[in-house]
Amino acid sequence: MKNLLTKCQHIIDTNVQSLSFLASLSLRLYLVPVFWVAGMNKVNTFDDIVAWFGNEQWGLGLPFPELLALLATSAEVGGAILLLFGFATRWATIPLMVTMIVAITSVHWQNGWQAVHDLMSPWASSNAESALERLEKSKEILQTHGNYDWLTEHGSLIVSNNGIEWAVTYLIMLFALFVIGGGKFISVDYWVRKRCMS
Secondary structure (H helix, E strand, O other): OHHHHHHHHHHHHHHHHHOOHHHHHHHHHHHHHHHHHHHHHHHHOHHHHHHHHHOOOOOOOOOOHHHHHHHHHHHHHHHHHHHHHOOOHHHHHHHHHHHHHHHHHHHHHHHOOOOEOOOOOOOOOOOHHHHHHHHHHHHHHHHHHOOHHHHOOOOOOOOEOOOOHHHHHHHHHHHHHHHHOOOOOOOHHHHHHHHHHO
């Protein structure tokens, strides 16, 4: 039995190692649209983003809001492009990780862990019950005055909690890319490194 397990482990290790480039590629391709959309939303509403970054009453109250908005926008749009091609992958992840850390601490932290309210989660935020009450009222209104079946045809209604869950997930994925790089074969980094080393 031990020999069989050892042989199976060897087969897995050997074959998985040859496919390891797919891990980097998968992470990159998942993150590209995340940061492209976030960055382009900032491009399209740049003045509003600057106001939100700088305003202390209803925004983040950050210093130098024009500069920080420009840096965040550039990191997301530029980072998405670099990740797509696997070019300067490790360098591209650094400003994106900083952006995620700022988002976690400045925007999402006070909302707890959950991105979407769910009382079944062990990390349900303290305001989850009132959010679910609002969800029930919304459902009642839509069932009475709207086409509820059409609205929920592809999924149920949710109430966003805007917690740190997704930002932390992206941060972990970016950190993994920082450690493993753009991957073999399907990244500019690989071909540049191969050319420089030969």
